Amino acid sequence: MLVAACQIPASVDAPDPAILAAAVREAAGRGARLVVLPELAACGYVFRDAAEARAAAEPTTGPTVTLLRELSAELGCVLVAGFAELGDDGQVHNSVALTDGGGLVAVYRKVHLWGSEPDLFRAGDARPAVVDTSAGRIGLLICYDLEFPEWARLAAEAGAEILAVPVNWPLLPRPAGVPALETVKAQAAAGTYRVHVVVADRCGSERGVDWVGGSLVCGADGYLLAGPATAPGSVAGPAVLVADLDPVAARDKAVGPRNHAVHDRRPELY
Template structure:
């Protein structure tokens, strides 16, 4: 299997400025294509920004699946021949919104995931998704998708791994917080752990900048199937473009010794 080039572009979307965010995302997607990317991952809520005051504010900038942002991303995926994974504020029925991510393939096929595990005040704004993380059989490999805090739930990540995802793409917005001197952000460590215990590649694309008093880790990272970073993996609170070539076939070998297999060794009946 030919290595798959993945680009995570850490950006600073502007809260509520969907026109600006579309332009920013288009520049990032075209830049990734110029680097020969097969897959480009952008941050959580790339289309809208994150720190909404309330549901009404989020609803005002939400978009349906045929809205201008997803139409743009679809057109770019088709034109440039790459897979786009990015977050958006999805307009649902009955005045509701979801924190969603889109995976758009070069033939225009769209897969949408709605964040199932909501973080902090997200619970006051978004309707949680109720479907497991999708795993899509694409031309470059089996790609799973989830969003930010979903990564904190090992059972959820395991679902994607058991569905035979080679690569997990995760738009994230990691709020920065205190940590011991010299320690890396725990969010990055958990990504590495999830990759290692499942032997699965993970590409997590964070954001940077300040938004209504919230600062972000800027911890975008691309991790191999042994849990080691191939790009990123430190707090870097400015724009960055991570590039890694992933031998996704390695994710299909779940053996870690002659007698151990990370999935077959599980004993669910004891748990």
């Protein structure tokens, strides 16, 4: 099954859902059945304050999720994308929506908030969403969530075959020529819990912030099938990465003839 990670720009100052739609159409045109887009994919990320984040937030019946539903119905694929959610409780959340065949299947709210996000969003209070779709059983995480091994483990234990992870990885100082640590952690999560990982990062400079551009597709053995989209030291640009993976392969947690990623755990000692 072909999956795609779409690396696109987004801007609080000039939100443009047409960019999102064009990337989805390109991915679907190349045969992708699962398409993952970045965190806060349409509205942008670098909000000045809570009022600005609230102004960009919308309910699940709003234009962003409606667009995702329409595209998934038209193109026959599963879409995963981040959006600023205005919840029924009146709180603003950093959320991700999964649509399949025109229906909204799941919404997950980011639990582990990064940097100034606690000033802008209310953290989620539920475990990673893991749902059955036409593209396999998919677990949803957002950006910083993936850096907590327990969170990836919970999704894998719930039967996720693919972790779909919208991210906005800010470009931070690192030694020259080495991959971003975030991409290494994505591979580690895949290999440790024997689950496919699809990460969609973003590109473009927004209010002085640049991005890793680390979109990737990683197999359940921890090895890259596509990406990272941006080489170390290069400037992140738009990209649509496509790779072939077998969701069923993630059900096999064996690591060689004598070891097992789940059965070998010793939780009574942890």
